[in-house]
Amino acid sequence: MLYVELIAQGLIQGSIYALIALGLTLVYGLLRILHVAHAAFFTLGGYVGVVVANQTGSLAAAIVAAMIVAGLGGIVVFRLCYQPILHQPPFVPLIASIGLYIAAEELFRIVFGPSGLTYKYAFLQGEVELLGFLRFKTGELVVVFGSAAIIGVLSLLQTRTRIGVACQATVSDPQMAESFGISLSRVGDINFFVGSALAAFAGVMVSVLNNMVEPTMGSVPSYKALAIIVLGGLGSVRGTLVAALVLGVVESFGTIYLGHFLDRNAIAFAFLILVLMWRPQGLFARS
Amino acid sequence: MLRLERFSCGYGLFRAVSELELEVPHGTITGLIGPNGAGKSSTLMCVAGHVNLLAGSIVFDELDIGGLPATERVRRGIAIAPEGRRLFKDLSVEDNLRVGGLIHPAGRFKADRDYVLSLFPRLGERLGSLAANLSGGEQQMLSIGRALMARPKLIMIDELSLGLMPKMVDLCYDALLRLKQDGMTILLVEQNTDRVLSVADHVCVLESGHAVWSGNAADARNDPTLAAAYLGLH
Numbered sequence: 001m002l003y004v005e006l007i008a009q010g011l012i013q014g015s016i017y018a019l020i021a022l023g024l025t026l027v028y029g030l031l032r033i034l035h036v037a038h039a040a041f042f043t044l045g046g047y048v049g050v051v052v053a054n055q056t057g058s059l060a061a062a063i064v065a066a067m068i069v070a071g072l073g074g075i076v077v078f079r080l081c082y083q084p085i086l087h088q089p090p091f092v093p094l095i096a097s098i099g100l101y102i103a104a105e106e107l108f109r110i111v112f113g114p115s116g117l118t119y120k121y122a123f124l125q126g127e128v129e130l131l132g133f134l135r136f137k138t139g140e141l142v143v144v145f146g147s148a149a150i151i152g153v154l155s156l157l158q159t160r161t162r163i164g165v166a167c168q169a170t171v172s173d174p175q176m177a178e179s180f181g182i183s184l185s186r187v188g189d190i191n192f193f194v195g196s197a198l199a200a201f202a203g204v205m206v207s208v209l210n211n212m213v214e215p216t217m218g219s220v221p222s223y224k225a226l227a228i229i230v231l232g233g234l235g236s237v238r239g240t241l242v243a244a245l246v247l248g249v250v251e252s253f254g255t256i257y258l259g260h261f262l263d264r265n266a267i268a269f270a271f272l273i274l275v276l277m278w279r280p281q282g283l284f285a286r287s
Numbered sequence: 288m289l290r291l292e293r294f295s296c297g298y299g300l301f302r303a304v305s306e307l308e309l310e311v312p313h314g315t316i317t318g319l320i321g322p323n324g325a326g327k328s329s330t331l332m333c334v335a336g337h338v339n340l341l342a343g344s345i346v347f348d349e350l351d352i353g354g355l356p357a358t359e360r361v362r363r364g365i366a367i368a369p370e371g372r373r374l375f376k377d378l379s380v381e382d383n384l385r386v387g388g389l390i391h392p393a394g395r396f397k398a399d400r401d402y403v404l405s406l407f408p409r410l411g412e413r414l415g416s417l418a419a420n421l422s423g424g425e426q427q428m429l430s431i432g433r434a435l436m437a438r439p440k441l442i443m444i445d446e447l448s449l450g451l452m453p454k455m456v457d458l459c460y461d462a463l464l465r466l467k468q469d470g471m472t473i474l475l476v477e478q479n480t481d482r483v484l485s486v487a488d489h490v491c492v493l494e495s496g497h498a499v500w501s502g503n504a505a506d507a508r509n510d511p512t513l514a515a516a517y518l519g520l521h
Binding site for chain 2: 166
């Protein structure tokens, strides 16, 4: 019974990681840069969500608004911050990205204050019982099924639509994609929009579950998502999803069995180090 | 159709091709031949928009296209089957063809695909396979097919026969002749000069970035000094 519950809790946490890490993978796959500032869209999602929810009383409106604002913000970051320096060595965009993340955190502090915001209404706090012994917050189920649905729809779009196929072709060989009329800028826009919107969805859900949005809420997810995409084999979408869920479950077991001397994040990184010692290319490296 | 005038291209300070004059008339097959490193592939990639044009001009359909991005050149009617094929390996054969035809409305896909399959029936049996799993010959067919999906006026094919079994080379060359009958203009880069001379109308011989001979393929076939010096014919 305990195991089932731990696995379920791990999958909930893992879905949140997956939502955040997918955007990083999309950007890495396309541009080969580590988009550290990605976690700022997780935080941005949380802030837009709480502000819209408190104004309108509707969580659905908050989620949609957060995803759209973050998605557009992602496009702006791509066009203004990354595109002009893409031809530079990879550490240049990496440093720009770290700087951007720090600036974003400070911006949130200036605009929304250092102490964080809370929801005026209690969303999704009810409890649901499954199988007679598993109890979840409604919000936790929304996270798991919502992310599964969104990711499922995205993967269908990617394989079944012309735009999706164009994005895959661009990741595979950008120069040839251009030779068939695909604009790298537009594919970049799509990837940044989708990735940032997913992170924003995660940001809203985490802030609802914790009833708290604060400027630094993105920092732990930011480096954990980096760990996940390395674990998943850089650039592999499937690897990222599996790695996110595995990490969630490992953390959930770890906090029970090792929690008295290692905290949650230490467990996550100890696991990452162990896996990379065994498979330096990650669990699902692309050939 | 395509005219290169005092054409020089390269990467940074490195000049791959200097002062090349090349004319590819409408409806013909033009062969660009020469040894490894002569600048043949650089020439094609520059016409496609991926290598810097250092001097001179690229005139296509009486318009100078030297300043256009690659995405625009394919819309004007230039498609490439590049060196090394460079297929989208994680995509199926059908999706590779789909990407080839992205500049056209989705409604045209089936008809265009069927035209490619009539040229290369083998691809029809492999539509669902990943491009990475095709044989070398099938990959070359797909690379040409993908370029044809753009419905180009000019198709540029790089190293058509490299690494292919002779039977596959035959199939590809048969397809070229059929394309020519259908009115296509073809610029063909090859190291396999016998093959080129058998189908080409015109040839240009490049060596170390300079054109050392150009003219009718028939004249090239009958020119013993050319054959001995540049073409490795016996």
